[in-house]
Amino acid sequence: MKRTCVPQNCDRERVTPNRGRVRKHLSADALLRTLSSCFSKIGDPRTDEADISLHDALMSGYAVFALKAPSLLAFDKQRKEEPDNLKSIFHVRRIPCDTQMRTILDEIPPEQLGRCYRAVFSRLQRGKALEQMEFLDGYYLLLMDGTEYFRSEKRHSPFCMEKTNSAGTTTYYLQTMGAVLAHPDHKEVIPLMPEAILKQDGETKNDCEMNAAKRFIRRFRREHPHLKIIVVYDAISPNGPFIRFLRDYDCNFILSVKESDHAYLFRQLDAAVETGEAEELVLNDPKGPERLHGFRWVNNLAINASHRDIRVSLLEYWQIRGDNKTKYFSWVTDFTITPENVYQIMRGGRARWKIENETFNTLKNQGYNYEHNYGLGEKYLSTVFVTLMMLAFLVDQTQQLTSTLFNSVWKKLGSKKALWEKVRALFDSYLFDSMETLYLAMLHGIKKDRPLILFDDS
Numbered sequence: 001m002k003r004t005c006v007p008q009n010c011d012r013e014r015v016t017p018n019r020g021r022v023r024k025h026l027s028a029d030a031l032l033r034t035l036s037s038c039f040s041k042i043g044d045p046r047t048d049e050a051d052i053s054l055h056d057a058l059m060s061g062y063a064v065f066a067l068k069a070p071s072l073l074a075f076d077k078q079r080k081e082e083p084d085n086l087k088s089i090f091h092v093r094r095i096p097c098d099t100q101m102r103t104i105l106d107e108i109p110p111e112q113l114g115r116c117y118r119a120v121f122s123r124l125q126r127g128k129a130l131e132q133m134e135f136l137d138g139y140y141l142l143l144m145d146g147t148e149y150f151r152s153e154k155r156h157s158p159f160c161m162e163k164t165n166s167a168g169t170t171t172y173y174l175q176t177m178g179a180v181l182a183h184p185d186h187k188e189v190i191p192l193m194p195e196a197i198l199k200q201d202g203e204t205k206n207d208c209e210m211n212a213a214k215r216f217i218r219r220f221r222r223e224h225p226h227l228k229i230i231v232v233y234d235a236i237s238p239n240g241p242f243i244r245f246l247r248d249y250d251c252n253f254i255l256s257v258k259e260s261d262h263a264y265l266f267r268q269l270d271a272a273v274e275t276g277e278a279e280e281l282v283l284n285d286p287k288g289p290e291r292l293h294g295f296r297w298v299n300n301l302a303i304n305a306s307h308r309d310i311r312v313s314l315l316e317y318w319q320i321r322g323d324n325k326t327k328y329f330s331w332v333t334d335f336t337i338t339p340e341n342v343y344q345i346m347r348g349g350r351a352r353w354k355i356e357n358e359t360f361n362t363l364k365n366q367g368y369n370y371e372h373n374y375g376l377g378e379k380y381l382s383t384v385f386v387t388l389m390m391l392a393f394l395v396d397q398t399q400q401l402t403s404t405l406f407n408s409v410w411k412k413l414g415s416k417k418a419l420w421e422k423v424r425a426l427f428d429s430y431l432f433d434s435m436e437t438l439y440l441a442m443l444h445g446i447k448k449d450r451p452l453i454l455f456d457d458s
Contacts, residue, residue, distance in 0.1 A: 028436065039059055042055075064385075065389040072101065079097065110384050113388070117193040123398075139252065143189075143233075149176060157382075194216075197209060217251060231246055238255040241307075244307075257330050269296075269298055269301070273296070290321065291321050292319075295315065299337055317331075
């Protein structure tokens, strides 16, 4: 039997000062109410009267990832044994079983979940929390990269891409284009709605990462036409058509570039070095004198021989450590590089790794079970699950960025893995009316009584 957990002998006003500054409109409970409202506005494609509403299926699917359930079967077991907190915290009236959830969500085009991301993003903007991510002259770094989330030689859907090797074996796979706003000084990222990389309706050819990147940018600009962004992307991106595309959509950029792929560009750099037109700078690291930063750059170069009208600035960078180990990077950008901004442009380029380390690796290794197959479905199911997972990650990152209470609990428990395990343990054992109360129980502890055994007299 679950025990109801509420702070004893004190009302909410008396508890609040002990938690420090709390942004109520960005709390986990406020965001859950926002998501519940957004889910209610999504049109249900089913024409008959359904026992389980689309809202309840979507909210239950979201709860799978908010609670870091290792599988749908584990979540279904929780639904059967302890449904109360799912109803009180996640606003679910009727909780679907795993089969019902898969069947309902398989029919939902994932782009319909975009309103949920926009709603959370709007709250971050209104609450001034997004300002913490401003990087250079009011710009925001937009990091992008593709990653795979499904692969099989047996199971596939009409949207799966496929690859056949020399032995005739066909592999089916799905990918997504992830995108986050990030800052070099912050561990947190702001995930944006991912763009699926899969066979498009009516197409027989595989989709590709660059096409998905363009679809993402178009959608992003429709939703955020005035946000100043710097697209940070890997070495597949610096080509004439894509740079022209970014300019058409009012996007600045810092793009990784390899000499092996851009011989014409680097020959221009070599010529500028010989004539003395290239600029060079060496800086001491502000955090340690044993590390040096070396820069060489030239502005106004043609990206390649085929697109001489596309002009870029090329930056080479060396990080020299005290053990004589050197790291080398190079980027092209549309900013005019100067001694005053070269260090920041370098930091913006190197921040690209946050899409890997702070996003994909977090989803894979810190409880989100990104590489687990929650269900492929016949249509959209796997993509809907990935989109809900990233939505849960967005809410969690918002808590990490803005909530003193969440960060106090995280600090007390020492790791995200321990935090999620504790959430599930208390969620299964006590009745809570909110995530706030659950976090307070984790932070301050709970009075434990002897269990009340419920005998079955039948």
